[in-house]
Amino acid sequence: MTKRGWLLGAVAVLAAVCASGPERPEIIRTASDLGPLPADRYGYTPQDHQRSQRASALLVRQCMAERGHPDFPLDPRYPSDPVVVTAVGTDYGALDLAAARRWGYGWDPAKPLVIEPKGRRMTSAEYADLPACNAEANQRLLRGIDLKRDWLYAGTRAIEVDKAVKRDPRLRAAWDVWSRCVAAQGFTRYPDPVAAYTDTAWQRGSDGNTRHTQRERATAAADVTCKRRHHTAELWHSVRAQQQAVDITRHRDRYAAGLRALRTYRATIAEVLRKLGQRGADASP
Numbered sequence: 001m002t003k004r005g006w007l008l009g010a011v012a013v014l015a016a017v018c019a020s021g022p023e024r025p026e027i028i029r030t031a032s033d034l035g036p037l038p039a040d041r042y043g044y045t046p047q048d049h050q051r052s053q054r055a056s057a058l059l060v061r062q063c064m065a066e067r068g069h070p071d072f073p074l075d076p077r078y079p080s081d082p083v084v085v086t087a088v089g090t091d092y093g094a095l096d097l098a099a100a101r102r103w104g105y106g107w108d109p110a111k112p113l114v115i116e117p118k119g120r121r122m123t124s125a126e127y128a129d130l131p132a133c134n135a136e137a138n139q140r141l142l143r144g145i146d147l148k149r150d151w152l153y154a155g156t157r158a159i160e161v162d163k164a165v166k167r168d169p170r171l172r173a174a175w176d177v178w179s180r181c182v183a184a185q186g187f188t189r190y191p192d193p194v195a196a197y198t199d200t201a202w203q204r205g206s207d208g209n210t211r212h213t214q215r216e217r218a219t220a221a222a223d224v225t226c227k228r229r230h231h232t233a234e235l236w237h238s239v240r241a242q243q244q245a246v247d248i249t250r251h252r253d254r255y256a257a258g259l260r261a262l263r264t265y266r267a268t269i270a271e272v273l274r275k276l277g278q279r280g281a282d283a284s285p
Contacts, residue, residue, distance in 0.1 A: 027228070029096040034237040038244040039161070042154035042259050048266065055269045056137045058276040063133035069126050073119030079127050092233045093193030093223060100220035105197050106210030113208065141268055145261045153258030157247055164243045166192075171239045174232050181226035187219045193232065196223050 025033045057074045064072035094100045099107070107113070122130065145151050165171060175192045182196070183189035190196040196219065202210040210216060227233050248255050 028233050031091045031095065031233075031237075033095075034092075034233060037237070037241050038248055039154045039158070042248075042255055042262065044152055044155070044262070048262075048269075051269050051273065052141065052265075054277070055141060055272040056134075058272060059137035059140055060130070060133045062276060063136050064126060064129060067129045067133070069123075069129065072122070072126055075117045075119040076122040076126070077117045077119060079121055079124055090194065090197050092236055093197040093227075094220045095224060095227065095233060097221060097224045097228070100224045101217055102212075104210055104212050104216035104220045105199075105202050106204070106208075106212055106216075109209060141265065141272070143268060144264050146257075150254075150257045150261035152262070153251075153254050157251065157255075161240075161243050161247050164247075165236075165240050168239045168243065171236055174230065174235045177230050178226050178232045181230060182219075182222050185222040185226075187222050193223060193227065196220075 028034060061072050061074055094105055102108075142151070178193065179189050179191065188196070188199070190199070199219075202213075202216050204210050
């Protein structure tokens with residue numbers, strides 16, 4: 001396909017995005033502003049994570065009580081504070097212009113991504129029994145699920161879908177336009193927004209945060225400005241949606257099985273929270 005064909009395809013995709021998404025905010029600041037994707041319903045959500053963490057903590061505490069630790073906290077600290085390394089990921093790179101101007105490709109250090117445990121430190125004896133209780137809790141929550149075949153199947157397909165997205169000529173053309181726009185403002189000509197976000201020049205620490213240098217902040221601001229000017233994130237999101245829809249159609253039975261597994265998991269979590277949650281709420285951490 002010629003470059004003219006790529007650009008016409010990109011325009012068509014963007015027109016479809018604008019026509020089909022009247023609820024979308026005029027200014028995109030977060031990935032969620034772009035709206036849902038077809039594979040979202042098959043995936044593990046932040047709410048799933050919160051509920052599963054709560055259910056797991058209740059099961060672990062029950063197990064620890066059975067092993068002679070009746071006052072084990074729901075949210076314990078380790079006997080010694082571990083070194084925490086935070087993996088930072090992004091779907092579309094930086095999107096919020098105000099945040100980019102202030103924090104570059106990082107974030108406010110006063111708002112860490114990892115929340116410290118609120119409970120007391122566990123004892124050495126508790127720590128010794130913790131792995132077995134964690135394993136028991138995981139086994140209970142994943143009961144009735146074929147982990148090798150069905151568990152989070154959409155996640156196993158995400159890598160292949162992402163490869164197809166990156167090969168899409170419409171997106172590659174959009175990235176090229178974005179790249180030239182950033183370079184025209186005096187910054188590195190990155191191949192795509194993720195390359196800008198993950199540039200090692202920003203010197204991320206073990207917590208995943210950056211140094212917020214003037215160069216970093218200026219680059220991030222140019223990055224976001226060019227995305228807005230050329231609707232890069234909107235087109236990128238649309239291509240992802242199309243590729244996900246194609247993959248779901250091709251593997252419909254497997255996606256359906258994965259969704260059933262996820263629903264089984266959610267039902268198990270609801271059962272655990274119903275049975276143990278009130279006792280957990282009444283007990284002090």
